Amino acid sequence: MEIHGLTKTFPVRQSLLSRWRGQPARKVQALTDVHLSVQRGETLGIVGESGCGKSTLARTLVRLYDADSGEVRYEQLDVLGLRGAALRQYNRRVQMIFQDPYSSLNPRMTVGQVLREALSVHKMRPPEAQDARVQELLALVGLPPQAAGRLPHEFSGGQRQRIGIARALALEPECLIADELVSALDVSVQAQVVNLLLELQERLGLTVLFVAHDLRLVRHLSHRVAVMYLGRVVEVASTEAMFTQPKHPYTQALLAAAPTLDPSRRTAAPAITGELPSPLNVPSGCAFRTRCPHAFDRCVVERPALRTVSQEGGGGQEVACHLYDRASEPTAGLTASLQPVQVTP
Numbered sequence: 001m002e003i004h005g006l007t008k009t010f011p012v013r014q015s016l017l018s019r020w021r022g023q024p025a026r027k028v029q030a031l032t033d034v035h036l037s038v039q040r041g042e043t044l045g046i047v048g049e050s051g052c053g054k055s056t057l058a059r060t061l062v063r064l065y066d067a068d069s070g071e072v073r074y075e076q077l078d079v080l081g082l083r084g085a086a087l088r089q090y091n092r093r094v095q096m097i098f099q100d101p102y103s104s105l106n107p108r109m110t111v112g113q114v115l116r117e118a119l120s121v122h123k124m125r126p127p128e129a130q131d132a133r134v135q136e137l138l139a140l141v142g143l144p145p146q147a148a149g150r151l152p153h154e155f156s157g158g159q160r161q162r163i164g165i166a167r168a169l170a171l172e173p174e175c176l177i178a179d180e181l182v183s184a185l186d187v188s189v190q191a192q193v194v195n196l197l198l199e200l201q202e203r204l205g206l207t208v209l210f211v212a213h214d215l216r217l218v219r220h221l222s223h224r225v226a227v228m229y230l231g232r233v234v235e236v237a238s239t240e241a242m243f244t245q246p247k248h249p250y251t252q253a254l255l256a257a258a259p260t261l262d263p264s265r266r267t268a269a270p271a272i273t274g275e276l277p278s279p280l281n282v283p284s285g286c287a288f289r290t291r292c293p294h295a296f297d298r299c300v301v302e303r304p305a306l307r308t309v310s311q312e313g314g315g316g317q318e319v320a321c322h323l324y325d326r327a328s329e330p331t332a333g334l335t336a337s338l339q340p341v342q343v344t345p
């Protein structure tokens with residue numbers, strides 16, 4: 001999947017007074033000029049603080065939201081232009097799994113009925129072959145055969161998440177987009193569901209976009225990681241590079257803020273300070289400049305583009321930061337603070 005210049009805004013409801021005053025409608029800038037590529041069979045983790053646009057990106061990729069502009073290519077398909085049967089076919093190939101599958105499971109349908117319905121609607125199996133496929137799917141996600149006859153409320157959170165995964169797999173997708181898949185579960189159950197996803201990804205050759213704010217899970221599961229800040233991708237790298245040699249000051253701060261019990265793994269980078277700016281009022285230039293310990297004058301006026309700064313690991317390491325642009329000429333007095341901070345994983 002190739003994503004180019006993806007931008008998405010949400011209109012903010014105006015008060016009667018501001019409409020009467022003729023004030024222009026305001027917009028939440030949820031995604032700004034996002035560039036990203038996902039290779040077939042890889043797991044790409046997407047991380048960032050709450051409100052940075054991770055869910056909006058996931059939902060826009062499966063066309064739950066319409067993008068304002070940009071391009072998404074999946075194989076040969078122009079995803080944003082798909083309509084009707086072509087869109088339904090794409091949604092079968094690229095499936096989203098949500099944090100709370102319970103809300104999307106009909107409480108009066110047994111798990112077997114839920115899975116058979118998925119198989120029927122998309123004509124994945126003839127009726128006589130559906131029971132066998134239901135059993136295959138249950139086995140695939142580690143649920144017992146008897147689960148087919150039970151109702152969703154009879155299962156724990158982790159088991160429901162397995163049902164949600166089974167329902168997605170019923171349609172034989174090529175790509176799964178998992179939005180905060182396990183954040184509502186207990187830590188011990190989180191590990192089980194994440195390990196299941198890892199196993200399925202390897203066994204079925206799935207491409208996975210794993211949206212999460214838990215860096216440990218992302219590190220465990222992903223081949224590459226994209227870091228988002230206020231609707232922009234600020235760094236993309238192999239998991240190894242991201243966690244051992246993070247380049248963007250925001251990534252460094254994000255990793256520094258992640259809790260660790262091991263003193264040898266604590267980082268030298270300053271933890272992130274200050275409030276996340278409102279997406280209604282994104283800072284000019286680099287969106288991170290208001291919290292960045294290295295910001296200089298160019299950061300105020302020019303939005304840094306994502307560029308490759310190192311070829312190591314998979315698709316190389318890309319960073320959107322003027323510190324890594326040779327053409328930048330930072331103010332002399334600040335030069336001393338421009339050495340990227342080394343972070344010990």
Ligand SMILES: Nc1ncnc2c1ncn2[C@@H]1O[C@H](COP(=O)(O)OP(=O)(O)OP(=O)(O)O)[C@@H](O)[C@H]1O
Nearest residue numbers: 010028030049050051052053054055056057213279
């Ligand atoms: N349907 C919507 N209508 C209006 N604004 C929205 C809508 N969905 C998201 N937003 C806004 O877009 C921005 C990005 O939100 P999004 O949910 O994508 O972030 P996120 O990184 O997934 O956050 P979280 O981890 O809390 O889910 C936020 O400012 C949010 O308030």
